[in-house]
Amino acid sequence: MKILIIEDEKDLMDNILAYLSAGDFVCESASSKAEALDKLSGFNYDVVILDIMLPDGNGLQILSHIRNENPDTGVLIVSAKNALDDRLRGLDLGADDYLTKPFHLSELNARIRAIFRRRKLQGQTVLQFNEIAIHTNNHEVLVHDASLELTLKEYELLLFFVTNKNRVLTKQAIAEHLWGDNVDYLQNFDFVYQHIKNLRKKIMANDGRDYIKTIYGLGYKFTDK
Amino acid sequence: MRLLTKTTLWYLVFALIMFTIGGLIAMSMVRTVVNRETDYELQQTLREIRNAAAFENGLDIYNERNSVSIRAFPKGHIIRPDTILKDTFIYLKRTDRVEGFRKLITNTQLEDQFYHIEISEIIIEEGDIISVVSWIIIRLFLFLTAALLIGNFLISKNLFRPFEHLLKSLDRFRIKTNEPLSTMSTKTQEFKRLNQFAEEMTNKARLDYQNLKEFSENASHEMQTPIAIAQGKLELLLESPDLDEEQLSLVHTTQQSINKISRLGQALTLLTKIDNEEFSGKESIDFSKIIASNVQNFRELAEMQGITLEDQLDKGVQIKIDPVLADILVTNLLKNSLQHNVPGGWVKVHLTGDYLEVKNSGEPPKLPTEQLFQRFKKNNQSKGTLGLGLAIVKRICEVNGCEVEYAYASEEHALRVTFSH
Numbered sequence: 001m002k003i004l005i006i007e008d009e010k011d012l013m014d015n016i017l018a019y020l021s022a023g024d025f026v027c028e029s030a031s032s033k034a035e036a037l038d039k040l041s042g043f044n045y046d047v048v049i050l051d052i053m054l055p056d057g058n059g060l061q062i063l064s065h066i067r068n069e070n071p072d073t074g075v076l077i078v079s080a081k082n083a084l085d086d087r088l089r090g091l092d093l094g095a096d097d098y099l100t101k102p103f104h105l106s107e108l109n110a111r112i113r114a115i116f117r118r119r120k121l122q123g124q125t126v127l128q129f130n131e132i133a134i135h136t137n138n139h140e141v142l143v144h145d146a147s148l149e150l151t152l153k154e155y156e157l158l159l160f161f162v163t164n165k166n167r168v169l170t171k172q173a174i175a176e177h178l179w180g181d182n183v184d185y186l187q188n189f190d191f192v193y194q195h196i197k198n199l200r201k202k203i204m205a206n207d208g209r210d211y212i213k214t215i216y217g218l219g220y221k222f223t224d225k
Numbered sequence: 226m227r228l229l230t231k232t233t234l235w236y237l238v239f240a241l242i243m244f245t246i247g248g249l250i251a252m253s254m255v256r257t258v259v260n261r262e263t264d265y266e267l268q269q270t271l272r273e274i275r276n277a278a279a280f281e282n283g284l285d286i287y288n289e290r291n292s293v294s295i296r297a298f299p300k301g302h303i304i305r306p307d308t309i310l311k312d313t314f315i316y317l318k319r320t321d322r323v324e325g326f327r328k329l330i331t332n333t334q335l336e337d338q339f340y341h342i343e344i345s346e347i348i349i350e351e352g353d354i355i356s357v358v359s360w361i362i363i364r365l366f367l368f369l370t371a372a373l374l375i376g377n378f379l380i381s382k383n384l385f386r387p388f389e390h391l392l393k394s395l396d397r398f399r400i401k402t403n404e405p406l407s408t409m410s411t412k413t414q415e416f417k418r419l420n421q422f423a424e425e426m427t428n429k430a431r432l433d434y435q436n437l438k439e440f441s442e443n444a445s446h447e448m449q450t451p452i453a454i455a456q457g458k459l460e461l462l463l464e465s466p467d468l469d470e471e472q473l474s475l476v477h478t479t480q481q482s483i484n485k486i487s488r489l490g491q492a493l494t495l496l497t498k499i500d501n502e503e504f505s506g507k508e509s510i511d512f513s514k515i516i517a518s519n520v521q522n523f524r525e526l527a528e529m530q531g532i533t534l535e536d537q538l539d540k541g542v543q544i545k546i547d548p549v550l551a552d553i554l555v556t557n558l559l560k561n562s563l564q565h566n567v568p569g570g571w572v573k574v575h576l577t578g579d580y581l582e583v584k585n586s587g588e589p590p591k592l593p594t595e596q597l598f599q600r601f602k603k604n605n606q607s608k609g610t611l612g613l614g615l616a617i618v619k620r621i622c623e624v625n626g627c628e629v630e631y632a633y634a635s636e637e638h639a640l641r642v643t644f645s646h
Contacts, residue, residue: 009450015457053446080449081442102453102487105460153525168463170480182522184488185560185610191529216470218463218477 001116004045005029006036006062007078008054016049019105020112033057037065046120047074047112052090053081060093067094074115078103104173106164113163129162130224131208143206153178154199161212161222170219196220229377229385240369248362255354260327263346264310267329270344278335292346298339304332306339315345325350387411391423398427400434401505434501441497448490455483485611492613496600499550499620506547507625513542516576519555523563532566536574544644546625554621557614558583558640564610565638582641590638594631618642 001024007013008031020027028043030036033056040048040062048066052059059077066073077090080101087098096115099108117125117136127134133142139155141148150158160177161169171189183189200212213221270293277283287293298304308331314323326345333340381389387409394407406427408420459480463473498504520536527534544551562572562585570586588604596602598619603612615631618640622629626645633639 009454011454012450012457015454015461018461019457080446080453101449102456102483105457168460170463170477172480172484179526180522182556182560183526184484185564185614186526186530187564187610194529215473218473 001046001120002026002044003028003047003049003112004036004039004043005049006031006033006054006059007049007051008032009051015105016108019109023109025112033059033062036062040066040070044070045073047076047115049076049078049108049112050095052077052079060090063090063093063095072119074112074119076108076111076115078108104170104176106160106167106169106173107177110160110163110177127159127162129165129211129222132158132162132203132211134159134162143203143208146206148202148206150199150202153195154202157195157199161220164222166221166223166225168215168219168221172219174219227381229381233373233377236373237370240366244362244366248358251362252354252358255358256351259349259354263327263348264329266346267310267327267344270346271329271331271333271342274342274344275333275335284335292344294343296341298332298341300338302339304339304341306333307331308333312348313345384413387413387416387420391416391420395423395427400431400502403431437497438501438503441494441501445490445494449487452483452487452490456480456487459483489611489613492611492617495553496613496617496620499617499624502624504547504550504624506549507545508548509543509545510548510551511541512544512546512551512581513538513540513576515548515551516555516574516581519552519559520574523556523559527563527572530563530566531568531570532563533571534574535571536576538574538576539578542576542578544625546621550621550625554618554642555581557618558642561614561618561640562638564614565604578644580641580643582639584637584639586636587638589636590633594633597631598629615640 003020003025005013005016005020005027007016007029010031013029013031017027017029028039028045030039033054036050036054048062050059050062052063054062059079063075063077066075075095077095077098078101079087079090079098090098096119097111099111125136127136131144133145134140135142136159139152141150141155141158156178157174160174171192172183174192175183175186175189178192178195196212200210204210209224211222211224213223215221274284274287274293274295277287284295288295308329311328311330313326313328315326316323325348327348328346329342329344331342333342390407390409398406406424408424411417411420459476462468462476468476516538517536520534520538524534546554558581559572559574562583565587566572566585567587572583572585575582575584590597590604592602592604597604598615600616601612603610619629621627622642628643628645630641630643631638632641
């Protein structure tokens, strides 16, 4: 999967590169509008991560350019502005998703993959992790080819884990992924454990291995290592 | 009341007083002049009688007059001459009423004999003077009033036009637009200064508004980016394979603090934006729907906390508020009720056409409930809350003209937002 990251903050760019490069991404970067337009005219990208506040112009202009020139490219807007009209304007202009700073890198990863699945594979994709297969087109999960009955939240949780496999996911990142910004009032996210426990139980009931490792006090990691 | 109407009314009140005093003075002057004139007439008649006495039977024609009576003293009789003037009343057959008269009574010598002479002259009645003077005064007053009204009309049409124009354009002035304040050029010095002052003030207000707006936008952007960087670095740090439990815990605590800074920045920016009236949409929205969808969103979170969330919502409640603010208002009330709750507690949301009430179980407040609307006033300092949620609720209510009250009684907290219709 080929990705272009358009971001003028070098440190933030480094973070994204470091996190995404560990997966099956090929990442390129552009730190200005001019550089971004240059790269976009020369190469095709599956997904573009676009910061709409750039030193030499509004990123929304790049978005229009992408929509005109490369309609197949997915666009994820990243912005420090939580302003609703910015969000709506971005989505109106054809962005696939909108992420507000600060964000969890795991969330960014999950969103990019979701965009990629929707756009490139028209939803026809199976995420395989050893004996677990997630059919994202019809939200079906198979363990050893046997169907698993999951609630919507458990399904989203499993998908988030598999998307960010071998990574430490804090309870907060999980909670925010599943319930959105509204969880910010909570002092602790221990309730996430309930859902983890149920998911774990259901997978193991189908003879699946327990891949969810608990990292004490911090969160979880989905790994077979 | 308009300024001109007011000054006119005052003017008329003063004029009425002055005209009354003037009328009284005029009356007494008329009285004096008339008396003087009557006395002169009487003396004149007396002089004529004296002249007539020189002729034979010269006094006879005077004696025939009703107004004159001449009585001769016997010859050789000597009287000390003297003259008095006095007011008196006489019955007049001709008019069949008693009239006021001025009378000259004198004992005087004509030629070689002494006479007692009485001459009377009818005088103008008090009532006649009053009616004439007040007739004049009242008409003058009416003329003055009419002139003032016409004058007013002309003044407000011409002289006050720049002022009225300025008032109208101030009325139309919107801080968010860039349309300059329209003023009317004038030669009146006061209005010139007023126009200049208004122009300067509005420009300054606009500039301040723009600066504050840019500042809050920049503050948001400039703060959130480094926070995003720090958070990303910590997330990457968590990936290091050989972190022990203590180090993980350090990273975790740092993450939480950074998260709190980020939320703090967002909440303060939000408050600034509300103060700056950046959410100015005042469309009528279906408040019931907004609350219902938020209750739906929070129900699962509440259940996971072991809190029951009940709602009783009237359908189709319309209020005029910016939709973004309406959403923030409701989420903040719900978050507050869940945050300051007790395990196994409850939350009840009640919406009617007049108010929205969110009640929840919870420990007694340690501060007077009114203070909890102030920024950073918290019931429990140790809890990791921001202490801005209710401040935001309060500001949103103020901006939209709603009332918000916080009541506590027997382990039951109630926040009620009363709508203005």
